[in-house]
Amino acid sequence: MDHTFDTIIEPFRIKSVEPIRMTTVAEREAFLKEAHYNLFLIKAENILIDLLTDSGTGAMSAAQWGKMMEGDESYAGCRSYYDMYDSVHDLTKFKHIFPTHQGRAAERILFGLVGSEGKIIPNNTHFDTTRANIEFTKTEALDLVIEEGKDPASLHPFKGNMDLEKLEQLMESQHKNIPLCMLTVTNNSGGGQPVSMENIRETHKICKKYDIPLFLDACRFAENAYFIKLREPGYENTSVKKIVQEMFSYVDGATMSSKKDALVNIGGFLAFNDDELAVNVQNMGILTEGYPTYGGLAGRDLAAMAQGLKEVVEEDYLEYRIKSTQYFGEALDKAGIPVMKPIGGHAVYIDAKAMLPHIPVSQLPAQALACELYRVGGIRGVEIGSLMFGKRDPETGEEIPGTMELLRLAIPRRVYTQSHIDYCIEVLDLVNQNKENIKGLKITKQPPFLRHFSAELAPA
Numbered sequence: 001m002d003h004t005f006d007t008i009i010e011p012f013r014i015k016s017v018e019p020i021r022m023t024t025v026a027e028r029e030a031f032l033k034e035a036h037y038n039l040f041l042i043k044a045e046n047i048l049i050d051l052l053t054d055s056g057t058g059a060m061s062a063a064q065w066g067k068m069m070e071g072d073e074s075y076a077g078c079r080s081y082y083d084m085y086d087s088v089h090d091l092t093k094f095k096h097i098f099p100t101h102q103g104r105a106a107e108r109i110l111f112g113l114v115g116s117e118g119k120i121i122p123n124n125t126h127f128d129t130t131r132a133n134i135e136f137t138k139t140e141a142l143d144l145v146i147e148e149g150k151d152p153a154s155l156h157p158f159k160g161n162m163d164l165e166k167l168e169q170l171m172e173s174q175h176k177n178i179p180l181c182m183l184t185v186t187n188n189s190g191g192g193q194p195v196s197m198e199n200i201r202e203t204h205k206i207c208k209k210y211d212i213p214l215f216l217d218a219c220r221f222a223e224n225a226y227f228i229k230l231r232e233p234g235y236e237n238t239s240v241k242k243i244v245q246e247m248f249s250y251v252d253g254a255t256m257s258s259k260k261d262a263l264v265n266i267g268g269f270l271a272f273n274d275d276e277l278a279v280n281v282q283n284m285g286i287l288t289e290g291y292p293t294y295g296g297l298a299g300r301d302l303a304a305m306a307q308g309l310k311e312v313v314e315e316d317y318l319e320y321r322i323k324s325t326q327y328f329g330e331a332l333d334k335a336g337i338p339v340m341k342p343i344g345g346h347a348v349y350i351d352a353k354a355m356l357p358h359i360p361v362s363q364l365p366a367q368a369l370a371c372e373l374y375r376v377g378g379i380r381g382v383e384i385g386s387l388m389f390g391k392r393d394p395e396t397g398e399e400i401p402g403t404m405e406l407l408r409l410a411i412p413r414r415v416y417t418q419s420h421i422d423y424c425i426e427v428l429d430l431v432n433q434n435k436e437n438i439k440g441l442k443i444t445k446q447p448p449f450l451r452h453f454s455a456e457l458a459p460a
């Protein structure tokens with residue numbers, strides 16, 4: 001048998017480089033002050049390692065750049081659309097495939113057609129844009145993830161699973177009001193946790209019994225499939241592509257943000273089998289996305305997507321992808337930093353409330369940690385806590401906190417090497433050793449909604 005080595009080998013070599021700029025602590029302190037302690041307001045050129053998001057931030061392959069040059073920019077019936085159709089069809093077998101400019105456009109079209117007041121759409125956990133687009137149609141967006149999925153300490157291998165008992169109960173009493181059911185793979189809002197094949201199959205059976213279509217929010221379908229291969233008995237020797245095909249065989253459609261597992265910087269799609277729905281989606285899509293064979297994208301974007309969907313199911317890539325996220329999370333765990341476990345597919349989440357007990361929730365511990373990480377090492381993460389999900393009561397002016405205080409460090413696809421990650425581990429270790437000196441923050445100015453993007457803060 002071949003020897004297995006501990007070092008993670010990036011399964012690519014680097015053909016084109018993009019410099020990242022070193023800055024000093026003093027410079028970064030000035031940038032932080034200028035940006036009012038909001039990392040969204042810092043210029044990207046002043047960031048050394050950017051772990052803000054894994055969405056649209058990946059690196060394309062030489063093959064994808066080559067395909068972009070060949071993109072067909074015809075208004076109708078472009079070849080790049082048919083290449084993209086073939087790639088999506090190969091994995092999903094769906095009959096109707098509509099490109100969109102990104103995932104939320106697919107969501108808006110779908111829910112605009114099936115949602116209305118009094119209806120309910122269940123999911124393991126709705127992602128923010130999914131929930132917003134459902135609620136915009138006055139439909140209820142219901143989260144039914146298993147209890148283990150809500151417990152940061154649980155080591156369940158598939159914490160993204162749907163609670164089947166709760167789903168069955170809901171269907172029994174409400175199936176007339178459920179236009180469709182969703183499953184998000186991997187469960188982004190629940191920490192990037194996977195859904196098992198068994199759970200997809202059982203969710204399908206319940207939906208079938210009540211004649212409700214099941215859709216995947218498929219953004220990270222390949223990462224989910226790789227977790228099935230690693231963790232679900234019976235799939236050890238099945239290829240990831242076969243696992244992906246089986247996942248899609250249990251569902252009637254999918255919404256997709258190609259900025260994740262299609263390895264492109266922009267794009268998405270809506271795909272399904274229903275002929276009647278296709279007529280309506282085509283009509284609605286034309287209003288905002290454009291003619292159905294380009295759907296808000298350039299032909300070259302479709303060409304890059306067609307190629308990205310082939311590369312994302314390559315197992316060397318997925319091994320590197322999942323292993324490097326685990327490596328990062330496990331190193332932080334070993335350094336005594338409280339991380340959410342098991343480590344998910346696309347990001348590591350630090351529990352700032354546990355790490356910084358001296359900072360009250362009202363002083364935004366996860367945002368304070370995000371700023372310190374930038375100050376010490378030029379690394380940008382994103383607060384998922386009371387700055388993002390808390391609110392100020394418009395009448396009393398009192399702060400209503402969010403449910404958790406997390407700092408998410410999302411890993412862009414194929415962008416950083418093991419030494420970049422080792423650097424991040426070193427910085428975090430130093431920050432952790434001096435954590436008593438980290439001070440809380442207060443909000444000094446905020447917009448009425450989505451405040452985390454533009455709020456201004458100051459040391460408390």
Ligand SMILES: *Cc1c(COP(=O)(O)O)cnc(C)c1O
Nearest residue numbers: 102103104127129188219257259
């Ligand atoms: C990113 C994401 C979306 C939305 O996609 P965009 O391309 O950002 O519009 C929807 N669902 C999940 C699970 C996501 O991660």
